[in-house]
Amino acid sequence: MAPAVPAPHATRPPFGARPARSELPRATRDPAWARWALTGAALAFLAFFLVLPLVVVFAQAFSKGGAYFLAAIREPDALAAIRLTLLTVAIVVPANVVFGIAAAWAIAKFRFPGKSLLTTLIDLPFAVSPVISGLVYVLVFGAQGWLGPWLIAHNIRIIFAVPGIVLATAFVTFPFVARELIPLMQAQGTDEEYSAVTLGANGWQTFWRVTLPNIRWGLFYGVILCNARAMGEFGAVSVVSGHIRGETNTMPLHVEILYNEYNIAGAFAVASLLALLAIATLVIKSIVEWRQTRTA
Amino acid sequence: MTRARSSRSILPGFGLSLGFTLAYLGLIVLVPLSAAFLRTAGMSWHDFVAAVASPRVIAAYRLSFGASLAAGFVNMVFGLIVAWVLVRYSFPGKRIVDALVDLPFALPTAVAGIALTSLYSPNGWIGRWLAPLGIRVAFTWTGVFIALTFIGLPFVVRTVQPVLQELEPEIEEAASTLGANRRQTVIRILLPELLPSLLTGFALAFARALGEYGSVVFISGNMPMKTEIVPLLIITKLEQYDYRGATAIAVVMLVSSFVLLLLINLLQKWSRRFHTI
Numbered sequence: 081m082a083p084a085v086p087a088p089h090a091t092r093p094p095f096g097a098r099p100a101r102s103e104l105p106r107a108t109r110d111p112a113w114a115r116w117a118l119t120g121a122a123l124a125f126l127a128f129f130l131v132l133p134l135v136v137v138f139a140q141a142f143s144k145g146g147a148y149f150l151a152a153i154r155e156p157d158a159l160a161a162i163r164l165t166l167l168t169v170a171i172v173v174p175a176n177v178v179f180g181i182a183a184a185w186a187i188a189k190f191r192f193p194g195k196s197l198l199t200t201l202i203d204l205p206f207a208v209s210p211v212i213s214g215l216v217y218v219l220v221f222g223a224q225g226w227l228g229p230w231l232i233a234h235n236i237r238i239i240f241a242v243p244g245i246v247l248a249t250a251f252v253t254f255p256f257v258a259r260e261l262i263p264l265m266q267a268q269g270t271d272e273e274y275s276a277v278t279l280g281a282n283g284w285q286t287f288w289r290v291t292l293p294n295i296r297w298g299l300f301y302g303v304i305l306c307n308a309r310a311m312g313e314f315g316a317v318s319v320v321s322g323h324i325r326g327e328t329n330t331m332p333l334h335v336e337i338l339y340n341e342y343n344i345a346g347a348f349a350v351a352s353l354l355a356l357l358a359i360a361t362l363v364i365k366s367i368v369e370w371r372q373t374r375t376a
Numbered sequence: 377m378t379r380a381r382s383s384r385s386i387l388p389g390f391g392l393s394l395g396f397t398l399a400y401l402g403l404i405v406l407v408p409l410s411a412a413f414l415r416t417a418g419m420s421w422h423d424f425v426a427a428v429a430s431p432r433v434i435a436a437y438r439l440s441f442g443a444s445l446a447a448g449f450v451n452m453v454f455g456l457i458v459a460w461v462l463v464r465y466s467f468p469g470k471r472i473v474d475a476l477v478d479l480p481f482a483l484p485t486a487v488a489g490i491a492l493t494s495l496y497s498p499n500g501w502i503g504r505w506l507a508p509l510g511i512r513v514a515f516t517w518t519g520v521f522i523a524l525t526f527i528g529l530p531f532v533v534r535t536v537q538p539v540l541q542e543l544e545p546e547i548e549e550a551a552s553t554l555g556a557n558r559r560q561t562v563i564r565i566l567l568p569e570l571l572p573s574l575l576t577g578f579a580l581a582f583a584r585a586l587g588e589y590g591s592v593v594f595i596s597g598n599m600p601m602k603t604e605i606v607p608l609l610i611i612t613k614l615e616q617y618d619y620r621g622a623t624a625i626a627v628v629m630l631v632s633s634f635v636l637l638l639l640i641n642l643l644q645k646w647s648r649r650f651h652t653i
Binding site: 108110111114115118119121122123125126128129130131132133134136137140175178179181182183185186187189190192198200201202203204205207208209210211212215216217218219220222224225226247250251254270273274277278282283286287305308311312313314315318319331332333335336339344347348351354355357358359361362363365366 | 386387388389390392393394396397398400401404405406407408409411412415454457458460461462464465467471473474475476477478479480481482483484485486487488490491492494495500501502525526529545548549558583586587588589590594607608610611614617619622623626629630633634636637641
């Protein structure tokens with residue numbers, strides 16, 4: 081059913097929008113054997129590397145039955161780890177949201193020298209190994225660090241305590257919100273804000289009534305990604321936590337301890353909660369992306 | 377542009393937002409990172425070389441760089457295939473498969489680590505089929521490679537996919553009209569067009585794999601000289617209170633990451649230029 085005359089370029093929908101393969105022009109269609117082979121190779125690769133690891137988490141979590149699973153996640157140390165993870169997220173995510181909005185507002189709405197350098201520096205934590213992200217805080221706040229002697233003299237604990245965990249998590253998740261908002265706000269431009277200001281709105285009114293409604297989906301997306309990483313961060317937190325059971329163990333660290341004690345079912349029970357978080361993140365991400373392509 | 381220049385006076389909040397951005401960036405990222413460089417600057421050259429070039433450290437570099445390169449290469453090949461299948465073909469469940477590609481970004485690394493170890497250990501779901509063939513994955517180089525492949529999987533797919541989506545079908549039609557067969561079109565027309573994004577994805581996956589810790593430590597077995605990756609060596613040195621040794625190795629890794637970041641930026645500029653033509 082391929083059209084005899086190709087439609088003019090301007091009206092041609094992009095590839096993804098095409099309704100059926102049979103309507104693709106011959107020139108861009110692969111032979112059937114290639115389609116089957118490539119689809120098979122892709123799905124096999126993804127099955128081995130993505131589906132199996134995900135399935136094994138839940139299979140192992142319930143390998144000793146539902147009662148064991150419930151006991152493992154209700155045990156006091158597990159609950160303490162869950163509480164610490166939630167506390168960390170409750171501090172880190174809002175802090176990075178405020179930063180992300182401030183950075184995007186400055187970068188997208190104004191012109192100033194050094195803007196591209198600033199954008200690069202915001203992305204910097206993505207290039208740093210999680211282990212090194214933890215290490216640098218030890219160098220600043222640890223017993224042998226810059227502020228170590230002063231902190232010890234004033235009896236303030238940062239490393240091997242909750243503040244260190246919060247700081248290391250903030251470092252690792254630093255760019256997530258900002259890098260979602262900057263391109264979005266740049267694309268939206270400043271026309272609507274100008275109109276609001278011209279009509280007499282002050283800065284905060286402009287932000288709350290004009291900018292925020294425009295960026296809410298991008299902001300939500302950034303928060304979801306930031307939250308997933310903050311809850312799951314392992315390397316950076318591992319360096320600064322001190323691994324004190326019931327006190328400075330986050331959920332991923334608790335998983336590690338149980339696993340190293342050969343409590344495999346218990347480790348996977350707690351891990352399955354984190355895997356559920358990952359699945360929820362992917363579902364929400366797909367919905368937000370779907371909404372964005374719809375409204376675009 | 378006159379409009380943009382006047383923006384400084386019309387919209388409020390420039391000083392506040394930029395001031396907060398710089399303060400937060402400085403406190404959370406720049407000051408701590410500079411601590412690593414300043415700490416190393418206090419070391420003598422001889423001590424520094426001794427710390428970053430001992431046989432155990434060299435073995436760790438070799439493993440980290442080698443396994444990351446191999447994983448990046450596998451991801452380049454399969455990432456291209458996955459991106460191609462997701463953009464060009466339709467099959468049931470395609471949207472779910474597309475969403476699943478981001479799993480390594482969303483799944484906490486420790487969870488990925490214990491899941492992969494459980495799959496590939498000699499009595500695991502995959503390991504038990506490999507054991508009779510004499511193939512050991514868990515606690516060997518192959519295990520490190522598998523974990524790094526998992527962690528780098530989304531990068532190539534997500535850099536190639538948008539480029540493939542925007543590719544005009546006209547160029548393939550033109551190639552076909554001019555007498556090229558499908559294979560020639562793919563090799564001579566499509567692959568060169570996709571090369572910048574393929575390389576960018578490869579570099580991103582490689583950079584991520586170099587620093588990866590959580591998904592590797594469980595499956596690698598962590599034997600010094602054999603299956604000890606560089607991030608683990610940094611932690612080991614820290615646990616032995618060898619802060620200088622740990623920091624010196626960290627600085628070597630930070631410099632490698634920054635060079636890679638620069639390379640990735642250049643690659644992205646190149647690929648953007650490719651596509652505005």
